[in-house]
Amino acid sequence: MSTSQTRLEVRQLRVSYPTHGGLLRRSAAVHAVERLSLTVTTGRTLGLVGESGCGKSTLARTIVGLRRPTGGEIWYAGERVDTADAARRRRLTAEIQMVYQDPYSSLNPRKKVSFIVTEGWRVHRGSVPRDQWPARTADLLARVGLAAELADRYPHQLSGGQRQRVGIARALAMSPRILVCDEPVSALDVSVQAQTLNLLADLRADLGLGYLFIAHDLSVVRHISDDLAVMYLGRIVETGPAATVYDTPAHPYTRALISAAPVPRPWATPPAERILLTGEVPSPASPPSGCRFRTRCRLAQPRCAEVEPELRTVAGREVACHYAESSLADASPSTTAVTR
Amino acid sequence: MVAPPHTPRPLLTVDDLVVSFDGPLGAYRALNGVSFSVGRGETLAILGESGSGKSVTVRAVMALLPRHSATIERGTIRYDGEEISALPVRRTRELSATEMAMVFQDSLTALNPVVRVGQQIAELFRVRQRTSRREAWRRAVAGLDRVGIPNAARRAHDYPHQFSGGMRQRVVIAMALALGPRLLIADEPTTALDVTVQAQIMDLLRELREADGMSMILITHDLGVVADVADRVAVMYAGTVVESGPLRTVYDAPAHPYTRGLMASVPAPDRPGERLTPIEGMPPSPLATPTGCPFHPRCPVARSACRTDRPTLRTVAAGHEAACHYAEEVMAGVDVADAA
Secondary structure: OOOOOOEEEEEEEEEEEEEOOOOOOOOEEEEEEEEEEEEEEOOOEEEEEOOOOOOHHHHHHHHOOOOOOOEEEEEEOOEEOOOOOHHHHHHHHOOEEEEOOOOOOOOOOOOOHHHHHOHHHHHOOOOOOHHHHHHHHHHHHHHOOOOHHHHHOOHHHOOHHHHHHHHHHHHHOOOOOEEEEEOOOOOOOHHHHHHHHHHHHHHHHHHOOEEEEEEOOHHHHHHHOOEEEEEEOOEEEEEEEHHHHHHOOOOHHHHHHHHHOOOOOHHHOOOOOOOOOOOOOOOOOOOOOOOOOHHHOOOOOHHHHHOOOOOEEEOOEEEOOOOHHHHHHHHHHHHHHHOO | OOOOOOOOOOOEEEEEEEEEEEEOOEEEEEEEEEEEEEOOOOEEEEEOOOOOOHHHHHHHHOOOOOOOOEEEEEEEEEEOOEEHHHOOHHHHHHHHHHOEEEEOOOHHHHOOOOOOHHHHHHHHHHHHHOOOHHHHHHHHHHHHHHOOOOOHHHHOOOOHHHOOHHHHHHHHHHHHHOOOOOEEEEEOOOOOOOHHHHHHHHHHHHHHHHHHOOEEEEEEOOHHHHHHHOOEEEEEEOOEEEEEEEHHHHHHOOOOHHHHHHHHHOOOOOOOOOOOOOOOOOOOOHHHOOOOOOOHHHOOOOOHHHHHOOOOOEEEEOOEEEOOOOHHHHHOOOOHHHHO
């Protein structure tokens, strides 16, 4: 690993929401993220997939400092972020910026683009001298492929794709090393989505950024990611090189997720077995005992209800399943056919 | 995919439909000559990006356009040989209550939040078929059971908010199918759902369609969902159908540059990381539709004729229509650079 790489590390992170209420006014906690570890390295993209309610957005918000973790550690560039004092934390997290899903609600409708993009410089006083703001704003807009005159527009005067570019420009204003992208293209139309994905790929190459790319669309995540992590009910169930995880998934949930994703031209690829999961994701307020996926898993055994599987290395990736080997063997006939 | 049974007269024919709206920013045409047909037992997917007019089209068919702001300027809608666009809205509504049914994207707003779901379905039998209260309830429970709701007899007493998103969409489907429609219109039925639940709902729709021999119109922006269920596909752009034909023909040999652009915009699962080829620019505003071909400002093969002459849908191969002056070249896969 070269010395110019900077790492963002999340170790055994736990984020809980307090829940109050009920007749007896008892309070309990929902663990939206539970003992989760991951690493984002500059120049690379870690794709994170999971269904709604799995905790991926909570994770993103915690990493950029919008929520405090209830347990675990966040490290950036060799320094611990979550326990640092306010000034230090602010300095560290300036290099970790976020791109939001909805370009309609994440931009202040009453402010012009020029104000939105320079917001970070207002918060971090002195980071960019005021007389340089117009020139730097023009640079940023050019960088994301927007015409300089759009600086005087309001968000409602822009298309969805342009708004998302403004959101990216705002994130880039702080000269970040890491971008946390939370569903950055899912609100965009297909043709605009492709433009935005190309832009993100260019920025990563030109600026050496590291991405944590969160999405529910597997084809998009596979397209942009070097590594993949699959989340289910607050935990990572499988993670490893994108090609390994996507082409030969070992966790039964990953297999189901990949097989359920609709493919544009299914006849162009060999027919893969379709695994239909029954039911829906259980509530994170009362996750199943043992393995959290066992209630929907067709390989589940009595042991799965008793012992929660931890991530362990199986065939070049990490997977949290007691029966990952049999899951892989079970899948092998169809996966050998898919491997080109 | 099995070819649809061919019968001489389609169930639904829409011909040269023009719908205008009186909006706050002035009058505009949302539909500018939409033509398509749906055969008996056939599933037609209407594919288009936001603002292309796909939802307006089916709302016109269902007589659900807002009465004060929308006008059908021109064109005909024929259902089973009868011209329903000429009928009073009331009569169309009657028809649309029994013969045609619609499933909307957002199941929460499609259901009455303060009425038990069983009651909402039973009401249809009471009003439309004048059945007894007891018989109506019995049929409602049977309907819920048919769409795969566990413990239907008990769940029929529940309110919409007590169901998960996927289960609620099943309730909406049960309601749509209650009176045995011959045409089911599904407007983005799975867009709000997670991938694994989406797969369940699409499987359910496919099963029900096959069991009942229903025709179906599926509106979606997702090329993969289309490939999953459709026999034929109609691609919409800026208020018109720019291409229609059998699914595989349109996907494998698109005859319109817009369709070709859409196909190239989607990340291919077997070529991760490869640069995408987006369609440049963005869809036109309905307030300022370009002259000539509405796609010409974004089209890589556009020539001078495209700026002045508006192409109409014409047959380019058996059952395959496209609205492009140079459809034959596009189909032959003439390279963009060569043509330009």
